[in-house]
Amino acid sequence: MNCEQVEELLSAYLDNMLAPEERRAVAVHLQTCRSCNETLADYRHNDALLARLPQVHPDASLRERIFSSPEFLELSGTAQESDSPAEWTVPKLPARSPRRDTPGRPHLVAIPGGRSTGPGPTLKIETPKLPQRRGRGLRVMLLAIAALLVVAIGIGALAGFTGLLHSSPTANNGGITPPAAGPQGQGPLSAGSNGIRYVFLRGGALWSELSDGSATQPDRLTPATVTVSDQWAVSPPLPPRKAGDMLAYIDLQKAYIHIIRSDGLEDTLVNQPLLKAGVLPDTGTWANILNSLTWSPDGNQLAFLADPNNTGQTHLYLYSKITGKVTQVPLTAQGSVSHPVWSPDGARLAFEVSKQGITSILDYNTQNHGALTVASGIGSGTTAGESVLTLDWSPDVDLPAITWSVGNVGHVRSVWVHHVFINSNEAAQEILNGDYAQAIYSRNGHGGAGSWLVITSIAGRAGDIWYIDITSGAIFTQLTRGHQVNFAEWSPDGTSIGYLDTLSEGVGTFHIVNVDTAVDTSVASGVTYNPAPAWSLVSPQVAFSTGTSIGIASTQAAASPHYLTLKGAASALAWSVASPDQLVAGMNDGQQGIFLVDTQHDHAVQADKLGTGGPILWTMIP
Amino acid sequence: MARAETTGSSWSFDQIYDEYKTPIYNYVYHLVGDREQADDLTQDTFLKAFRALPKMDANLKLSAWLYRIATNTAYDALRRRKLIAWLPWQDLDHEPADVEGADPQEIYGTTELVRAALRRMPHQYRAALLLYTQEGFSYSEIAKALNIAESGVKMYLSRARQSFREHYKALEQGGGTK
Numbered sequence: 181m182n183c184e185q186v187e188e189l190l191s192a193y194l195d196n197m198l199a200p201e202e203r204r205a206v207a208v209h210l211q212t213c214r215s216c217n218e219t220l221a222d223y224r225h226n227d228a229l230l231a232r233l234p235q236v237h238p239d240a241s242l243r244e245r246i247f248s249s250p251e252f253l254e255l256s257g258t259a260q261e262s263d264s265p266a267e268w269t270v271p272k273l274p275a276r277s278p279r280r281d282t283p284g285r286p287h288l289v290a291i292p293g294g295r296s297t298g299p300g301p302t303l304k305i306e307t308p309k310l311p312q313r314r315g316r317g318l319r320v321m322l323l324a325i326a327a328l329l330v331v332a333i334g335i336g337a338l339a340g341f342t343g344l345l346h347s348s349p350t351a352n353n354g355g356i357t358p359p360a361a362g363p364q365g366q367g368p369l370s371a372g373s374n375g376i377r378y379v380f381l382r383g384g385a386l387w388s389e390l391s392d393g394s395a396t397q398p399d400r401l402t403p404a405t406v407t408v409s410d411q412w413a414v415s416p417p418l419p420p421r422k423a424g425d426m427l428a429y430i431d432l433q434k435a436y437i438h439i440i441r442s443d444g445l446e447d448t449l450v451n452q453p454l455l456k457a458g459v460l461p462d463t464g465t466w467a468n469i470l471n472s473l474t475w476s477p478d479g480n481q482l483a484f485l486a487d488p489n490n491t492g493q494t495h496l497y498l499y500s501k502i503t504g505k506v507t508q509v510p511l512t513a514q515g516s517v518s519h520p521v522w523s524p525d526g527a528r529l530a531f532e533v534s535k536q537g538i539t540s541i542l543d544y545n546t547q548n549h550g551a552l553t554v555a556s557g558i559g560s561g562t563t564a565g566e567s568v569l570t571l572d573w574s575p576d577v578d579l580p581a582i583t584w585s586v587g588n589v590g591h592v593r594s595v596w597v598h599h600v601f602i603n604s605n606e607a608a609q610e611i612l613n614g615d616y617a618q619a620i621y622s623r624n625g626h627g628g629a630g631s632w633l634v635i636t637s638i639a640g641r642a643g644d645i646w647y648i649d650i651t652s653g654a655i656f657t658q659l660t661r662g663h664q665v666n667f668a669e670w671s672p673d674g675t676s677i678g679y680l681d682t683l684s685e686g687v688g689t690f691h692i693v694n695v696d697t698a699v700d701t702s703v704a705s706g707v708t709y710n711p712a713p714a715w716s717l718v719s720p721q722v723a724f725s726t727g728t729s730i731g732i733a734s735t736q737a738a739a740s741p742h743y744l745t746l747k748g749a750a751s752a753l754a755w756s757v758a759s760p761d762q763l764v765a766g767m768n769d770g771q772q773g774i775f776l777v778d779t780q781h782d783h784a785v786q787a788d789k790l791g792t793g794g795p796i797l798w799t800m801i802p
Numbered sequence: 803m804a805r806a807e808t809t810g811s812s813w814s815f816d817q818i819y820d821e822y823k824t825p826i827y828n829y830v831y832h833l834v835g836d837r838e839q840a841d842d843l844t845q846d847t848f849l850k851a852f853r854a855l856p857k858m859d860a861n862l863k864l865s866a867w868l869y870r871i872a873t874n875t876a877y878d879a880l881r882r883r884k885l886i887a888w889l890p891w892q893d894l895d896h897e898p899a900d901v902e903g904a905d906p907q908e909i910y911g912t913t914e915l916v917r918a919a920l921r922r923m924p925h926q927y928r929a930a931l932l933l934y935t936q937e938g939f940s941y942s943e944i945a946k947a948l949n950i951a952e953s954g955v956k957m958y959l960s961r962a963r964q965s966f967r968e969h970y971k972a973l974e975q976g977g978g979t980k
Binding site (some may be wrong): 187188189190191192194195197219222223226227229230231233234235236237238239242243245246247249251252255772773789790 | 827960967
């Protein structure tokens with residue numbers, strides 16, 4: 181897409197109203213185009229100015245004028261005589277959209293502590309509840325704060341917006357621009373923010389909302405001066421918690437990483453430029469950097485890539501959440517680093533290093549700072565033109581192994597395992613060789629063995645599912661027969677695989693196959709792969725979209741799925757990490773917005789009116 | 803006082819007025835940029851609504867419907883104003899808004915620039931932008947309020963943002979054409 185085409189779409193992009201393909205195309209363009217980024221930033225800034233335009237009130241005399249006008253007196257007489265009240269019953273709630281605080285609207289600032297309202301009665305399908313009225317004194321104070329902040333941010337935006345090329349954000353003790361809620365440390369966005377929140381990206385901003393239905397609308401977490409990239413990452417859960425609480429994201433405007441808690445607190449700048457100021461990176465380098473955010477399993481470190489000196493090669497960095505310091509991983513191997521993956525114990529990092537199309541796989545030990553070459557020469561010799569497709573670790577902490585697949589998209593040629601425990605002199609072992617349509621690894625696969633699901637390729641078309649564990653002596657085992665598997669995914673616990681058979685125009689028949697028993701159950705037809713069926717972590721259920729409805733099916737029983745009364749095309753589905761029957765559904769059309777659904781009682785509450793095109797992820801603040 | 807419905811689940815005319823007077827007045831004011839005219843148009847809007855309400859369907863979306871009447875009423879006025887070449891647009895409306903506690907510098911600074919930029923936009927785009935940013939309407943609500951297709955809202959908002967950006971920038975730099 182060129183700038184002219186993108187400019188036509190920027191407004192809808194800001195409102196998250198583009199089709200997924202268009203949205204992706206615009207996002208790709210924005211990653212490298214300063215001019216379109218400036219236009220987008222202006223739109224966002226101007227929307228915020230308009231949203232904060234002071235409200236104009238009518239004089240009290242206008243009421244008298246209307247209700248004593250001859251037209252009204254005549255009308256009221258007629259109305260009294262008509263005696264047909266049932267003709268136009270107007271429901272009392274909801275009355276109208278809440279002004280200004282609607283999620284997805286521009287917010288230069290949020291009013292500290294001012295967003296949350298108490299829980300109200302729930303309807304079958306609700307629109308957000310009306311904000312509570314505040315006292316005059318409080319309103320005056322809040323308006324004054326808002327006005328001052330608008331002026332401050334407005335001046336900042338006008339004077340300071342230089343875009344990616346001239347950016348040099350400054351850090352103070354790791355903290356920068358306070359989150360949208362107001363000054364840092366002043367308090368979370370919503371009263372009582374502790375608890376389980378879901379988070380999503382919309383219009384270049386991150387939003388979060390409590391999942392207990394107590395909030396009336398999502399909180400904007402990131403300031404208007406920041407454009408969040410699509411590749412944001414939630415810190416892993418620390419048992420017994422169900423989800424992590426910190427988010428890492430890249431600001432596309434300034435090419436820096438931020439860490440922020442999911443209630444908007446602790447917004448911290450990672451003091452390491454990802455790019456050299458004034459230099460636009462090539463697409464490959466930038467894509468590598470954007471895709472690199474990886475939390476360590478204990479949530480204390482973030483691995484990421486950067487090219488701050490414009491060498492054309494990405495380097496590996498570690499940010500410590502405890503010290504706030506960034507260190508570059510020293511490597512003797514020359515080349516561009518990509519795809520860092522933490523080992524399950526958080527002591528090591530596997531990653532690729534590529535130079536001139538030849539890739540090596542390295543294992544870096546964060547404790548003794550040693551690096552081991554696990555594989556080399558990928559892309560040369562018998563693997564000429566191929567690259568590493570997937571790289572991951574075994575689940576075994578005591579006998580760690582790295583596993584990876586090699587080939588091209590749609591043509592997986594080989595799958596490998598290399599044990600990397602101390603004193604292991606084992607060479608990498610090729611556990612699979614051939615031409616497969618896809619190979620998907622899960623550490624939990626096959627009930628925690630660490631397993632690859634592989635889709636065979638027959639005359640260039642996708643075939644059946646097989647699997648192979650990465651444990652020694654594992655057997656390549658067929659799971660389905662006579663199917664054309666176009667989409668497959670492991671269940672979170674690795675006991676089952678969900679797949680879509682014979683995908684046509686984005687939908688196919690959804691099956692679940694048990695890996696142990698190979699029992700294959702056809703769940704529903706007309707199921708979409710975007711969004712993919714979502715598996716619950718806490719109950720044996722899966723939710724799927726048909727493009728017009730959302731179905732809920734058991735992953736264990738062969739019972740027919742039930743369909744929610746919530747209708748429309750889902751854009752995202754995410755089961756709660758805590759409640760067995762709570763689903764969050766992002767809806768594109770039909771009933772647009774984000775809905776909290778009690779799947780057991782088929783009861784949906786609208787939590788937001790605009791929805792999201794990206795994933796919805798869960799967080800938990802202790 | 804006349805009531806729309808005798809049960810507790812309905813609203814009387816004065817309840818409807820009390821609930822919507824400020825958003826409708828605010829919307830109309832920003833469309834026409836003149837308080838006196840906003841008074842007249844708000845009165846017309848509510849009287850038209852009260853007159854038509856008894857004939858409306860029970861499933862009426864009151865909010866979008868009221869905005870639709872307000873929009874049409876304001877458009878009519880704007881067209882009339884154009885036809886008879888009435889008063890020219892004032893660059894700055896020296897009738898500060900009735901704002902509680904807002905910063906005076908804000909009122910006469912950014913706010914006036916924003917209002918001035920709004921006034922220079924084509925009115926249909928102005929309406930779409932106001933409904934989206936000020937009133938918090940969704941695309942489908944804007945479509946209903948402006949009586950256009952939902953797909954048209956995308957185009958309206960795109961043009962509106964381009965137009966506002968252009969005029970606001972020009973005004974900020976101390977220039978711009980009327």
